[in-house]
Amino acid sequence: MGAEENRYAFNSNTFDMDGVEIPFKDGQTIMDAALAAGIYIPHLCHHPGLTPHGSCKLCMVDIGNKCMSSCTTPAVAGQQVSNNTPVLNEARKTITQLLFIEGNHLCPSCEKTGNCTLQAMAYFLGMLDGHFPQFFQRREVDASHLTVMLDRDRCILCELCVRASREVDGKNVFAIAGRGVTAHLVVNSPSGKLADSDLETSDMAAHICPVGAILIKEHGYEIPIGRRTFDLHQVGEIGLEKVIQAKARHTNE
Ligand code: SF4
Numbered sequence: 687m688g689a690e691e692n693r694y695a696f697n698s699n700t701f702d703m704d705g706v707e708i709p710f711k712d713g714q715t716i717m718d719a720a721l722a723a724g725i726y727i728p729h730l731c732h733h734p735g736l737t738p739h740g741s742c743k744l745c746m747v748d749i750g751n752k753c754m755s756s757c758t759t760p761a762v763a764g765q766q767v768s769n770n771t772p773v774l775n776e777a778r779k780t781i782t783q784l785l786f787i788e789g790n791h792l793c794p795s796c797e798k799t800g801n802c803t804l805q806a807m808a809y810f811l812g813m814l815d816g817h818f819p820q821f822f823q824r825r826e827v828d829a830s831h832l833t834v835m836l837d838r839d840r841c842i843l844c845e846l847c848v849r850a851s852r853e854v855d856g857k858n859v860f861a862i863a864g865r866g867v868t869a870h871l872v873v874n875s876p877s878g879k880l881a882d883s884d885l886e887t888s889d890m891a892a893h894i895c896p897v898g899a900i901l902i903k904e905h906g907y908e909i910p911i912g913r914r915t916f917d918l919h920q921v922g923e924i925g926l927e928k929v930i931q932a933k934a935r936h937t938n939e
């Protein structure tokens with residue numbers, strides 16, 4: 687039995703999600719149990735192995751008429767959970783629209799188009815426009831680092847880079863500063879610039895961004911349209927995180 691399997695004591699508990707019986711182990715969240723059972727719950731800020739964050743709210747499920755984030759809610763035996771319903775998917779689409787209008791997600795000019803989980807989520811949920819008025823952010827771009835650049839106007843504040851840097855890379859390069867609509871990504875270096883941080887191209891934090899906010903320099907537009915991740919894969923495919931990570935690292939070789 688591997689280390690990952692040993693993290694939870696096995697029991698025969700199950701809960702019901704959309705009429706399917708899902709087994710779970712003690713301490714598992716609804717999200718982790720669903721993914722282990724091969725069932726997709728839409729998510730943006732969740733990544734297997736990183737501490738759950740609960741910020742994007744795409745993973746909301748209905749438990750007894752209450753909306754709960756499945757990535758932070760522990761599974762309970764006998765629970766009735768709804769996930770893939772028109773009401774929840776409509777709410778998820780609205781949240782995705784809000785993310786699009788909050789930042790400058792001008793996909794036709796973004797290197798991440800076709801490899802972007804936010805964009806793929808919009809397609810998945812049938813989003814046709816932003817619906818709400820655009821914020822037109824003007825946050826600072828940081829191109830100071832030799833091999834990595836940061837465009838804060840595309841950041842969705844998922845903190846995947848923050849958690850990857852702290853929990854996997856052991857560096858604590860990124861953080862979120864500010865409150866409410868002024869919240870933004872900052873770099874923990876004396877100057878606040880990426881160039882003065884410990885970030886390296888090989889770090890998980892340099893590759894985990896689900897949108898086009900953190901990009902590896904000099905590798906833009908290498909993958910032709912038609913061969914990008916979401917040209918070949920549905921965002922709802924289980925285990926896609928590994929494909930995305932592998933691809934991100936490969937393009938840097
Ligand atoms: S830079 Fe990317 S990974 Fe980091 S918080 Fe923003 S969207 Fe998330």
Ligand code: FES
Nearest residue numbers: 729740742743757
């Ligand atoms: S994946 Fe659960 S809140 Fe983002």
